[in-house]
Amino acid sequence: MPEQNSESEALLRAEELLPPNILDTSTGVEGIVANEIATENELTNRVEPEVSSTYGAASQASENEENVGTSSSPSVSLRRKKVKKRKSEQFDASGYAVPPPQLYFILGSIFMGAFLAALDSTVVTTLLTVISSDLDALPKFSWIATSYLLAMAAFQPLFGKLSDIFGRKCLLILCNLLFSCGCLICALPKHFGGTFTTLIVGRFLTGLSSGGLTTLGTIAMSDLISLRKRGIFQGIANIFFALGASTGGLVGGFISDAYGWRWVFLGQVPLAFIGAVVVYLFMNLPSGSLGLGAQDTDTKSKLKRIDVLGSVTLITALVCAMLAADLGGQKLLYKTWSFAALVTGFVAFSLVFAYVELYSATEPIVPVRLLANRTVLASSLANWFGTMAGFTCLYYIPIYFTTVLEFSSTENGLRFVPSVFLASLSSVGAGFYMKLTGKYLWFAIVTSFLSIVGVIHVALITPTIPVWDQYSLLILPYCGYSAMLTVTLLALIAAVPPEQQASSTSIQYAFRSTGSTLGMSLASAFFQSVLIRNLPTRLQDAAPPDVSPKVLKKVIKNALSNGEYVRVAPEWAINPIKSTYESSCKAAFLFALVTVTLGFISICFVKEHKLHTNIARK
Numbered sequence: 352m353p354e355q356n357s358e359s360e361a362l363l364r365a366e367e368l369l370p371p372n373i374l375d376t377s378t379g380v381e382g383i384v385a386n387e388i389a390t391e392n393e394l395t396n397r398v399e400p401e402v403s404s405t406y407g408a409a410s411q412a413s414e415n416e417e418n419v420g421t422s423s424s425p426s427v428s429l430r431r432k433k434v435k436k437r438k439s440e441q442f443d444a445s446g447y448a449v450p451p452p453q454l455y456f457i458l459g460s461i462f463m464g465a466f467l468a469a470l471d472s473t474v475v476t477t478l479l480t481v482i483s484s485d486l487d488a489l490p491k492f493s494w495i496a497t498s499y500l501l502a503m504a505a506f507q508p509l510f511g512k513l514s515d516i517f518g519r520k521c522l523l524i525l526c527n528l529l530f531s532c533g534c535l536i537c538a539l540p541k542h543f544g545g546t547f548t549t550l551i552v553g554r555f556l557t558g559l560s561s562g563g564l565t566t567l568g569t570i571a572m573s574d575l576i577s578l579r580k581r582g583i584f585q586g587i588a589n590i591f592f593a594l595g596a597s598t599g600g601l602v603g604g605f606i607s608d609a610y611g612w613r614w615v616f617l618g619q620v621p622l623a624f625i626g627a628v629v630v631y632l633f634m635n636l637p638s639g640s641l642g643l644g645a646q647d648t649d650t651k652s653k654l655k656r657i658d659v660l661g662s663v664t665l666i667t668a669l670v671c672a673m674l675a676a677d678l679g680g681q682k683l684l685y686k687t688w689s690f691a692a693l694v695t696g697f698v699a700f701s702l703v704f705a706y707v708e709l710y711s712a713t714e715p716i717v718p719v720r721l722l723a724n725r726t727v728l729a730s731s732l733a734n735w736f737g738t739m740a741g742f743t744c745l746y747y748i749p750i751y752f753t754t755v756l757e758f759s760s761t762e763n764g765l766r767f768v769p770s771v772f773l774a775s776l777s778s779v780g781a782g783f784y785m786k787l788t789g790k791y792l793w794f795a796i797v798t799s800f801l802s803i804v805g806v807i808h809v810a811l812i813t814p815t816i817p818v819w820d821q822y823s824l825l826i827l828p829y830c831g832y833s834a835m836l837t838v839t840l841l842a843l844i845a846a847v848p849p850e851q852q853a854s855s856t857s858i859q860y861a862f863r864s865t866g867s868t869l870g871m872s873l874a875s876a877f878f879q880s881v882l883i884r885n886l887p888t889r890l891q892d893a894a895p896p897d898v899s900p901k902v903l904k905k906v907i908k909n910a911l912s913n914g915e916y917v918r919v920a921p922e923w924a925i926n927p928i929k930s931t932y933e934s935s936c937k938a939a940f941l942f943a944l945v946t947v948t949l950g951f952i953s954i955c956f957v958k959e960h961k962l963h964t965n966i967a968r969k
Contacts, residue, residue: 446577448640448966453633454575458584460523460629461571464564465588466595467530467619467626471557472499473599478612485612488547497677498551502558504864505669509662510566511857512716515850516653518644519571520634526563527627531620533557538616553616565592566860569840570853571634574642578845578962579789582782585837590775593833597771601764640966641849658716661707665717668700672865676872717861718854726846727855729956730839731862736950737802738863739870741832743943744809744825746871747878747936752821754914754932755814770825777830781837785962792959795838799951802831806947810940814933828947835954836863845960870946874939882935886910889927898923 447454475482475495483492514522533556539545572584606615636642645653675683675693683690708715722728752758752766781798785791805827812824840859847855887907894903898921909916910928917928 446580446964446966448575448637449635453635456629456633457571457575458587460527460626460634461568462588462591463622463626464523464527464530464568466591467623468503468561468564469592469595470599470602471530471534471561471595471619472503473596474603474615475499476600477604478607478615481607482550482612483547486541486545486547486550491547493682494551495554498554499558499561500868501670501673501677502555503562504673504861504868505666506559507562507566507864508665508669508717508857508861510563511570511853511855512658512714512718514567514570514644515641515853516645516656516714519567519574519642520630520636521644522563523567523571523630523634524627526560526567527623527630529560530557530564530623531627533560534616534619534623538613538620540613562860562864566857569860570856571642573844573852573856574636574640574966577965578841579964580782580786581844581962582785582791582837582841583779584782585840586775586779586782589778589833589836593771593775597767641853656714658707658712658714661704661712661716664700664704664707668697668704669861669865671697671700673868676868679872679876715854717858718851721847721851721855721858724846725956726958726960727843727858729953729958730843730846731859732953733799733835733839733950733957734859735862735866736946736953737799737832737835738866739873740802740806740943740947740950741828742867742870743874743939743946744806744828747874747939747943748809748825750878750914751812751933751936754917755929755936756816756821757918766821767825769822770829773826774829774833778833778837781834785838785841789962790959791838791842791962792957795835795842795954795957796951798831798834798838799947799954800831801827802835802947803944803951805829805831806940806944810937810944812937812940814929835950839954839957841962842957842960845962846958874942877938877942878935881938882911882931885934886928886931889931890924893923893927895923 449457479492479495482495510522510526533553536553536556537550539549539553568588569585572581572588576584603612603615606612606618645656671693675690675697679685679690679693683693705719708717708719722731749763752763753760758766777798781791781794784794805825809824809828816824840856843855843859844852890907890910891903894906906921906924910920910924910931914932917925917932920928
C-alpha cells in the first residue's frame, strides 16, 4: 500500500507538469502535435532553472522525470521520452559544450595547430639561403616563404562555410593530415624526387592547411565555449601562435645546424598527426551543435552545396592581390605590364566574386552581406589596419636597430622578449576582463588608443634612445594589438547569429591575413622610396675627392641592398647611411601611425552586444 500511494503521488506530480490538450483550430479537435510541443516547452521551462547549475544536470533531471512516469499511460511516457531526448541535446548551461576533461584534449590539439601554423610561417626565415643553395635554386629562394603565405591567405576564407557543411571535426582532421603530408614532402631527399618544385608544393600544402588550422581552431572554440568565457581561451591560443611565430627562426636555425634543414620539417610531421588523432578521439560535439555540419545528408549532397564559382573567383582575386603586394616594387616594377595585370586581375575577379556572392550563389562561400553588419565590418577593418601597423613595426624596428644602432640579430631578439611576453598576457587579460564584466567596447577603445600612443613613441625614436626604452619600445603597440585581436573576434561573433559565426570568423581572418601582406608591401614602398631617393645623393655629397666614381657606385649599391653594410662601409659613408636608413624607417613608422589610427576609428564603430554565459546564447 505505501508503495502504491507513493507511485500514485508521483504520477499526480507528473500529470501536474503536463498542460491540458490544446485545441487545434484547423481541425476543431485536440491537437496531438501542438500538445506535444507545448508539453516539451512546459517541461523545459520548469526544469531548466535546476539544470543550469552543473554539467550533467540535464540528463539527471530527465531520468528522474522518466522514472516518475514509468507506470503512466503510453502517451505520457512517450512525451517524457521526447523531453529526455530534447534535454540531452541541450548545450551545457555552465559555458562548455563538452565535459572539461574532453575539452582540454580538444583545446590542446587546437593550440598545437596554432603553434605549428605560426612556427611554419617563420621557421624558414634563417634557412632560405641554406635550403635554396642545397637544391640549386638560390635565385628562387623567396618562393619558399611566398608559396606558404600565398596559400594560407588565399584559402583561409573558405574554411568557415566548408565547416558549416562538412563539420569542424572532419576538416580539422584533414588539415592536420595535410600539414603532416606537406612537411613530409618538404623533407623529401633528392633521391626520392625532392626538388625545389617539390619543396614549393609541400610549402603550398602546409600553408593551405595552416590557414585551416588557425581559422577552424577559432571557430571550433566558439562551438565549445560560451562567449563570456571564450576570450580567455582565445588569449591562450594567441599565446601559442605568438610563441610559434617568435621562436620559428631560432628553432629552424638550431635544428638545421644540428641535424640538417630537412629535420626542421620532419619534426613537425608527428606533432600534426597527433593533433589529428586527438581531434578524432575527443572532438565529439553534442547533438544539435552547429559544429557537426549538415546532418542527415550524404557526401554527394554536401559537395553540391559548395559555392565553386565563388571559391574560384575569391582564391584567384586573393592570389593576384598577394602576388602584387609581394612582388610589386621589387621583383616587378610598378610601371610594368606584369604588375598592372595582377592589379587588374585582382579588381576584376573581386567584382565577379562580389556579384556571385550577392546575386548568384545559393549558399555563398563568404556571405558578403555580413559586411553590412556594422560590427562585422568595423571589427574586420580594425583587424586589417591594426595588422598593417603591427607587422610594419615588427619588421622595421629591427631594421632601425641593425642599421642605425648596429645591433646584432641576438641583440634585436632580446629587445623583443618583454613585448612578446606582455602582449601574451594582454590577450589573456582581455579575455578575463570580458568574462568578469561581460563588456568589451570601452576596453577595446582604450587599448586601441594606447596602441596609437605606442606607435607615436616608435615614430619619435632617435639614435640616442636609452637602453631601457629599447626593451619597452614595442610594449604598448603590441599589447594593444594583441588585446584588439581578442576583443574584436568576440565582438564579431556576438554580433551575428550562431549559424553565421563560422563565416564571419573566416571574413575576419581574411582581413587579417591580407592586411599583413598588403601592409608590408605598402610599408616597403614608403621605405624604399625614401632610401632610393636620398641615399645616393647623401653618399655623393659625403664622398672625399679621392674616391673614384667606380668605388662610389659600389658603395651606393652595397648600402642599398644590404642593411648590415654599415658595419664594413668606409668611414666617410657611415653617417650618411645611418641617417638615410633612419629617415626611411621613420617613413614606414608614419605609415604604421596612419593605419593604427584608422584601426582605432574602426573600433569606435563596433557595437556592444551581450556575451552569453551558455553555448545556446539564451
